[in-house]
Amino acid sequence: MNKFGFTLSVPRVIDYDKNDRSVADLIAAKEPTFRLCIECGTCAATCTAGNFTDFSLREINVLLRRGENEAAAEKINRCMLCGKCILVCPRGVNTRNVLFIARETLSKTNGHERL
Amino acid sequence: MNSMVDVLVIGGGVAGMEAAGQLARSGYSVILAEKEPLTGGHLKNWYHLFPDRRDGNEVGEYLDNLVKNKNIEIRNNTCITGITGRKGKFTATASDGQVVEAEAVIVATGFDLFDSRRKEEYGYGIYPNVITSADLEKMFRNGSVKLADGGVPARIGFIHCVGSRDEKVGNLYCSKLCCITAVKQAMEVHEKISGVKTFCFYMDMRMGGAYYEEIYREAQEKYGVSFIRGKVSEVSQGYNGRLVIKAEDTLAGRPLRMELDMVVLMAGMEMSDAGEILAGKSSLRRGENRFFSTADNHTASNRSNMKGVFYAGTCTAPMNITESISHARAAVTEVVSYLREKKQRDE
């Protein structure tokens, strides 16, 4: 009898060593300002998509940086590429380009054909 | 008017007064040039100081007494706009045509508070109940925190990093003091208005000073100040006249909207206009952050690129009062060594 039930739940840890962070590296190579995000959330505060759906560019950025690509891919199409976030980002992240490249890269990555 | 002294100190704020006072105590003749009608700088506008919340006037009195010295000639309303000369003798000119000659110069031109109107999205100068940290200090000094219509605010939000850490206004640096100021001011608001609710919107809580973290803790424990991690994107005014702020509650991962009666902008520190003018009419170098750049970050933070011209205080970087005083004293040590060595050479 399994007294602890560990097998019942999928671990929710971010497995940093197993995760594939090459998507983030590719984005940073094409749009170096991706590295400048400090997760302040100003973009998400002003984002129309984020006010109605479960979407935050800040969250996408951190998910990609940790290699949680699937979670990012699931949400990233909710962005309308309107560019409001560029106007407010205090770090000068070229947000729209980050999103654009992220979408492109994620759609080319195995297992994310749904994009 | 043409006068020759040992040291010209440019700027009569905390650092300049401290430097002038210490030099005078050691027997040097000093002209202290202040562009305003009175010395004291920004300290005059500050009610209570962190971390111990003593009255700013106490430090003001200490400085006033320090500069009451026969070796110091205070010249108010004197804005020094240029320095020329080389080691040995400097000639400084003021906007009104005065000329001062000195063997050494201490530049203590300080900082200006960021003009919050430049962050238009926060509505300073547009919505009457959006005020700055400096405006709130004035209210504290006058004894009450009131809305524009005389009412008592029930909810007050503090927005951190206004004009600092923001590429959009060209200031990448952190002003270092505004986090602790917000915490201090939130606590004082609670003391003035019973039952008020306060919220600090921050990106990072930078409590890097003696007893800062303890105050942060006290603000939570004793006053129930709420801290929300997210930079406010905009302030607007709702149909009912109350202010509405938008931020992302980044720790909850959801956008947050909140009505507030009053918004306080934690204005950052910038190179002062007086410093900018001086830099333009001398060969003094400035860093990327526009403050004066020192000869060596670690070992010569009082020296400039002009031998015989030294720096004291916030004209080189954001500093608190304790640091400004220490930096000014360090500048005095440099000046004294410089003048002694010069004298030996001349003899």
Ligand code: SF4
């Ligand atoms: S570009 Fe996308 S993330 Fe940015 S504000 Fe528009 S919808 Fe939101």
Ligand code: SF4
């Ligand atoms: S506004 Fe810029 S720095 Fe802030 S979370 Fe968004 S992308 Fe990152």
Ligand code: SF4
């Ligand atoms: S001290 Fe705090 S409020 Fe001021 S610029 Fe730094 S992080 Fe922002």
